Amino acid sequence: MKYADLRGQSGLLAAWACLVLLLAGTVYYIFGFGAQRHYLPHSVPGAQSQQMAEAAPDSDSDNVSLLARVIEGEAADEPYDGKVAVGAVLLNRMQSSAFPHTLAGVVFQPYAFESVSNGLIWARQPTEECIRAASAALSGWDPTFGALYFWNPSKSVSPWIWTRQILTQIGHQVFGI
Amino acid sequence: MTASRQTGAIIALAVLWGATVLWGIGQVRGLRQADVLLQNKYGRAFYETKQRTKNVEALLSKGLVSGSPDQMDAILSDLWYNANSAQENLSQLPVSHDVVARTSKFLSQVGDYAYTLTKSNQDGALSDKDWGTMQQLYRTSVSLNQEMSTVEREAAAGSFHWTEVQGGLGQTLPQGPVSSADRSFRNMETQLHELPVLVYDGPFSDHIEQMKPLGLAGGMVTLDQAKAIAGRFADLAGATVQQTVLANEVQGKIPSYSIQLRIDNNPADAITVNVSKQGGQVVSLLNPRTVSISKLNDGQALTAAGAFLNSRGLTGFVPTYTLRSQNIATIAFAYKQGNVMIYPDQIKLQVALDNGQVLGYEALGYLTAHHQRVIAAPAITAAQAKSKLSPRVQAQSERLALIPTSSKGEVLTYEWKTMLGNDVFLVYINAKNGEEEQILKLLNVPNGTLTL
Numbered sequence: 283m284k285y286a287d288l289r290g291q292s293g294l295l296a297a298w299a300c301l302v303l304l305l306a307g308t309v310y311y312i313f314g315f316g317a318q319r320h321y322l323p324h325s326v327p328g329a330q331s332q333q334m335a336e337a338a339p340d341s342d343s344d345n346v347s348l349l350a351r352v353i354e355g356e357a358a359d360e361p362y363d364g365k366v367a368v369g370a371v372l373l374n375r376m377q378s379s380a381f382p383h384t385l386a387g388v389v390f391q392p393y394a395f396e397s398v399s400n401g402l403i404w405a406r407q408p409t410e411e412c413i414r415a416a417s418a419a420l421s422g423w424d425p426t427f428g429a430l431y432f433w434n435p436s437k438s439v440s441p442w443i444w445t446r447q448i449l450t451q452i453g454h455q456v457f458g459i
Numbered sequence: 460m461t462a463s464r465q466t467g468a469i470i471a472l473a474v475l476w477g478a479t480v481l482w483g484i485g486q487v488r489g490l491r492q493a494d495v496l497l498q499n500k501y502g503r504a505f506y507e508t509k510q511r512t513k514n515v516e517a518l519l520s521k522g523l524v525s526g527s528p529d530q531m532d533a534i535l536s537d538l539w540y541n542a543n544s545a546q547e548n549l550s551q552l553p554v555s556h557d558v559v560a561r562t563s564k565f566l567s568q569v570g571d572y573a574y575t576l577t578k579s580n581q582d583g584a585l586s587d588k589d590w591g592t593m594q595q596l597y598r599t600s601v602s603l604n605q606e607m608s609t610v611e612r613e614a615a616a617g618s619f620h621w622t623e624v625q626g627g628l629g630q631t632l633p634q635g636p637v638s639s640a641d642r643s644f645r646n647m648e649t650q651l652h653e654l655p656v657l658v659y660d661g662p663f664s665d666h667i668e669q670m671k672p673l674g675l676a677g678g679m680v681t682l683d684q685a686k687a688i689a690g691r692f693a694d695l696a697g698a699t700v701q702q703t704v705l706a707n708e709v710q711g712k713i714p715s716y717s718i719q720l721r722i723d724n725n726p727a728d729a730i731t732v733n734v735s736k737q738g739g740q741v742v743s744l745l746n747p748r749t750v751s752i753s754k755l756n757d758g759q760a761l762t763a764a765g766a767f768l769n770s771r772g773l774t775g776f777v778p779t780y781t782l783r784s785q786n787i788a789t790i791a792f793a794y795k796q797g798n799v800m801i802y803p804d805q806i807k808l809q810v811a812l813d814n815g816q817v818l819g820y821e822a823l824g825y826l827t828a829h830h831q832r833v834i835a836a837p838a839i840t841a842a843q844a845k846s847k848l849s850p851r852v853q854a855q856s857e858r859l860a861l862i863p864t865s866s867k868g869e870v871l872t873y874e875w876k877t878m879l880g881n882d883v884f885l886v887y888i889n890a891k892n893g894e895e896e897q898i899l900k901l902l903n904v905p906n907g908t909l910t911l
Contacts, residue, residue, distance in 0.1 A: 298468075361726070361727055361729075362727075362745060362747035366745060377662070379563070379564040379567035379571070379663040380556075380563045380567070382547060383546075387547065387550055390551075391550050391551070392553040392554070393553065393554075393555055393556070394556065410749065410785065414749075414784075414785050414787070417784055417789070418789075418809070421807055421809075421821070422807055422823070422824065423745065423807075423819060423821045424743070424821075424823060425733065425745065426709065426711070427709055427712045427713055427715070427823060428711050428712050442557055447710070450707050450709040450717065452706075452717075
C-alpha cells in the first residue's frame, strides 16, 4: 500500500518535472530563436537604416554603413587605426583582380569574414568610431598601404595564410598581401 | 483520486510529447527547405559561372577570327560582360578564396583587357601583339573550361554538396579548405598556375602592382630621426607628448615606421604617424580623438588645413573638395604645378571642427605619384576644347588639369565645369587631341561636395 502510494507520488513528481522542463525548453526555444532571427539581414528594420543615413547623409552612406558593420564585427576591440585598416583591406580587395569588384561582393563572399558568416554584423549596431573609421577608409586612409588579408595570429588559422607576405601588425591583427 | 491524477499526467505528457514531435518534424522540414534553397543558390552560381566561361572561350576564339571592326566591337563588349559575370558568380561559390583566386584574376583580366581594346581599337584591326595576347588568353580559357567540366561532373555525381560546408560556418577564409568542393577547384587552380603576365592599359594590368613610388627622395632615416619627424609633424593642439614609441614597421608599397605619440597614459588615444624609411616623409597620420561639437565653418576648416600644410613645408596645394561628418571635415588637396592641377598628387586632411586641430593626414597617393614633371604645352586651345563639349551642356569655366588614367598613366586635359539643368559636371578634354577623357558628376550633399 505504502509502496504503491510512493510510486504514485514519484510518478506525479516526474510528470511535473517533465512539464516544467518542456515549458522551460519552449521558452528557451522562443527566445533563443528570436535572438537568432534578429541576426538575419532581412530583419534589420528600415528605421535603423534611416538613422544611419542621418549619421552620414552623403551619397556614400550605404557603403559607409555596410563597411562600418564589417569593421564593428571584425575589429570592435581594435584601436582606431586598426579599424581603419580593416576597412581599407575590404576596399583594397575591390581594386584587386582576384576579388569581387564591388563592396557587397567583397563583404558577402562566402567565408571571407567570420562576422559575416556567423551573422554578427547584423547583431550589433556599429559604434560612432566604426562609422568614422569606415568614412576614413572610403576617403583613402590605409594604414597598411595595400593589405588584402588580415588575421589574428593568436587564433588558429590555416598554414596557407602564413604564405602571405606580412605588411604590418596593428593591435591584435596581422595585415598581409 | 490518485488514479485519475495519474491518467491526467499521462495524457498531459502524451500531448506534450506529440507536440514536441510535430515541432521537430517542422524543424527538420524547415532545415531541409533552407538547405535546398542554399544548394540551389550555389548551384545557380556554379552553372552560371560555367556557362559564362564557356562563352568567354567561344568569344575569344571568334575574336581571333573576326576581320570586321563592327563585329569585333560587339565581340569585345560581349567578352567584357561575360568575363565579369563569370568572375562575379565564381566569387559567390562557397569555397575558400585561395582555390579560386587565380581563376578570378584571369577572368577579371580578360574582361578588363577586352574593355581596354574596345576603347583603343578605333580602326578595328587587332595588332599582332594584341592578337598574340588574345590567343594566349584563349588557350588558358580552354584549359579552364576543361577543369570546370571536371568539377561539374564531380558535383553531378554527388561527390560533394555545396551545402556540406555549412559545418564550417563561422570559420574565416584564411582557415583553409572547408569543403570537398575545395579539392575539385584546387585542381582547376593548378592548371592555371602559369597565367600569362598581362600588361595593357587597364586597372587590372599586371604592371600596376609592380609600380614603385615616385615621390620618395633622399636617403634612409633612422628610427630616432623618424620619431623626431613624427613629433614635429603631428598637430598636438597644445598637448605634450608623454611617450614616443615604435608601434610597428609597415612593409609593402612604402616601407615605413609606424610611430605612436602618446599624449596621455591611454595607448588607445595615441596619434599614429607612419614615416617612410626612405626620405623620412609622413605617409599617414591618424588621431582617434572624437569631436563632439562643430564651431568652425568650411572656410575656417580650409584655413586651418592650409596653415597646417604650409607650416609643414607642403606648399602649392589647392583644395578640391570638402566633406563633413561627425564634426570632422575631410578636405582633399591636389598639387598645382604652374597653372596645371595635378590630380594624381593628392593629399587628404581631416580637421576637427571644434578647435581646428588636424586629426588625419593621408599622402599615399601623393608620395606614389609625385615627381618633377615636364608638362608639354597643350596642342589645342581652351576654346577648341570647348567646341568638343556636348552642345547640350552649358560650359562655365575651365582650367588645365593632369588626370590619372585607369592604368595609372597621366594625361593633360582641359577641365571644363559644365551644367546640365541644375547638375554640375566636370568634363575632361584631352589637351593634345581633343578627345573626351573623363566625366565627373559633382554631387552637392548637405555637408559637402562629392565627385562621382
